Amino acid sequence: MNTVRQYSPSTIANAFIWKANQSSQLLSNTKLQKLVFFCHVNSLVKRGSSCVKEKPVVWKYGPVFESLYHALKFLDPKEISNYIRIMRDGETLALVPNQKDVDFYELLDQVWDEHGYKSAAQLSDECHEPGSPWDQTEIYEDISDELIREFYKPA
Numbered sequence: 001m002n003t004v005r006q007y008s009p010s011t012i013a014n015a016f017i018w019k020a021n022q023s024s025q026l027l028s029n030t031k032l033q034k035l036v037f038f039c040h041v042n043s044l045v046k047r048g049s050s051c052v053k054e055k056p057v058v059w060k061y062g063p064v065f066e067s068l069y070h071a072l073k074f075l076d077p078k079e080i081s082n083y084i085r086i087m088r089d090g091e092t093l094a095l096v097p098n099q100k101d102v103d104f105y106e107l108l109d110q111v112w113d114e115h116g117y118k119s120a121a122q123l124s125d126e127c128h129e130p131g132s133p134w135d136q137t138e139i140y141e142d143i144s145d146e147l148i149r150e151f152y153k154p155a
Contacts, residue, residue: 004043004051004103009065010084011095012036012052012108013072017083018096019112027080029072030061034123037063039111044145045152051104055142062127063134063143 016035020027027035036052043051056063071084083094097104115123127134133147 004047005101006053007097008053009036009068010071014083014096015108028078028120030120038115041152044148058137058139062124
């Protein structure tokens, strides 16, 4: 299996924001969290390792990447179209995955094609299935890669 370079949840979220802007879609905080989660899932299942530097944590309403939650919490929860920015060396930057990382962009396209058209509620339902890794993990605990691989492996 190929390994994928790891990125912060906010960097991956920016890639999804770019995809949404290209198709004139608006993303909510919830939908963006779930898209990054499914990027993590697909990377683990299809490539053997995660493209996300952070593990998802079980919160009451689903898996959450805590750093992404904190980056988004002050934005309009229904309409995210601007990139998440960070301050580095006195400059404000919108981080995006390395443009030469073909494996990552193939993964991003797969997740977008499979989940991008779904609503935040539909994506949440998929994450909250009985027996899912979210369901099997205690609140505020990291969801293990092994649970994710086992639950989401192809039939």
